[in-house]
Amino acid sequence: MSTLTRPDRRQFLTLLGLSAAAAAAAGCGTAVGGGTGRGDRTRTLRYQGAVGQVTPAELAADLGFLEDVKVEWVGNTISGPQDIQSAATGQTDFGGAFNGAVVKLAANKAPIKAVISYYGSDKDSYQGYYVLADSPIRGPRDLLGAKVGMNTLGAHAEALLDIYLERGGLSAGDIGRVEPLALPPVNTEQSLRQGQIEVAVLGGILRDKALAKGGIRPLFTDHQLLGPFSAGTYVMTERFLKQNPGASRTFVTGVGRALAWSRTTPREEVIARMTEIVDRRGRNEDTAALRFWKSYGVADPTGRVAGEEIELWIDWLADRGDLDRSKVSLDRLYTNAFNRAEAAGPTPSGRTPTPSSGS
Structure with missing residues (x-):
């Protein structure tokens, strides 16, 4: 396979594909249903989940x-x-993604606002970039001409790869010689071991299983690169927030409380609760991966969004010409106004979390 040029692979977040019509639809209205308590148009929020996982909202x-x-x-x-x-x-009332994707969508005139962080990287929950134990790759410049397998292009994994290469002193031209490839996560480890790629981006159960087999070593991790950080946020449309302020506040605050509960409750208890949730919903899902759960990785105890965690990706996109900085206003991208969660207080486990430092 030939090496892709920088413009070819810098189609950042092409999955968004947000047309002017779609953006207009977002501004025109959101289908609503459910009750009408407290002046809200709905007290039911539609969402998409993930197979075998329990999201903070769930x-x-x-x-x-x-x-x-x-x-x-x-x-x-x-x-x-x-x-x-x-x-x-x-189509739904809230959704979550990598903050770079949120920035890109907002720049395409979608009237969305990030309301709470829901995943990130810490010492327990992170994405690692792995090579074979005997690989000659030891640093950024060794990646020239290498293939890096990841779950999707133009999102978290590719962004962190670029930051690693930039910090290693590579020019834009050199970075263009490193080839990210989208691979199904379940096949990424195998592709690395068979020599089809030189680097595999692995996280969660897939990372832990691969490390248990041995024969691979980390080149770097996103946590090593940036330290603890919240990487993704739940977003809602401005219209939904305006029409349903009470429901939005209850939802965001509840998610914040769940994040606090997950980090202050014994891990075994959290996993047991998640396993029960997956079993009860009856979707024929495998719960084996849940035993490897360690944390959601969110930096703030109750998920409050930090402006610098979004600004990082505004700068990153703008520096590559993928974003007109003048079309994005940081203060309009996110709000913590709906998050009334406290990191201290009683929880279902009877434990008392540590007070939050978030504003």
């Missing part, structure tokens, strides 16, 4: 933190960019 609902607000599963998402596009166009 955990919040099960813990009772959403009070009378309901979440209605309408299917599983294929990617973060697809998930937030569904929210922007009114």
Whole structure:
């Protein structure tokens, strides 16, 4: 396979494919249903899930933190960019994605706003970039001409790869000689061991299983590169927030409380709760991966969004010509106004979390 040029592979977040018509649809309205309590048009929020996983929103609902607000599963998402596009166009009421995808969608005039962080990287939850144990690749320049397998292009994994290469002193031309490839996550490790790629991006259960087999070593991890950081946010349309302020506040606050609960409750108890949730929903899902769960990786105890965590990707996209910086206003991209969660207080486990430092 020939090496892709920089313009060829810099189609950042082409999965978004947000047309002017789609953006207009997001501004025109969102289908609503459910009750009409507290002046809201709906107290039921539609969303997409993930096979075999329990999202913070699903955990919040099960813990009772959403009070009378309901979440209605309408299917599983294929990617973060697809998930937030569904929210922007009114097919769902909230969606989550890598913050770079959120920035890109907003720059395409979708009237969305990030309301809470829902995943990130820390010492327990991170994405690693792995090579074979005997690989000659030791640093950024060794990646010239190499293939890097990842779950999707133009999102978290590719962004962190670029940052690693840039910090290693590679020019834009040199970075263009490193070839990211989209591979199904379940096949990425095998592709590395068979020599079809030189680097595999692995996380969660797939990372832990691969490390248990041996024969691979980390080149770097996103946590090593940036430290603890929240990487993705739930978004809602501005119209939905305006029409349903009470439901939005209850939802965001409930998710924040669930994040706090997950980090202050014994890991075994969290995993047991998640396993029960997956078993009860009856979708014929394998719960084996849940035993490897360690954290959601969100930096702030209750998921409050930090402006610098979004600004990083505004700068990254703008520097590559993928974004007109003048079309994006950081203060319009996110809000913590709906998050009333406290990191301290009683939880279903009877534990008392550590107070939050978030504003």
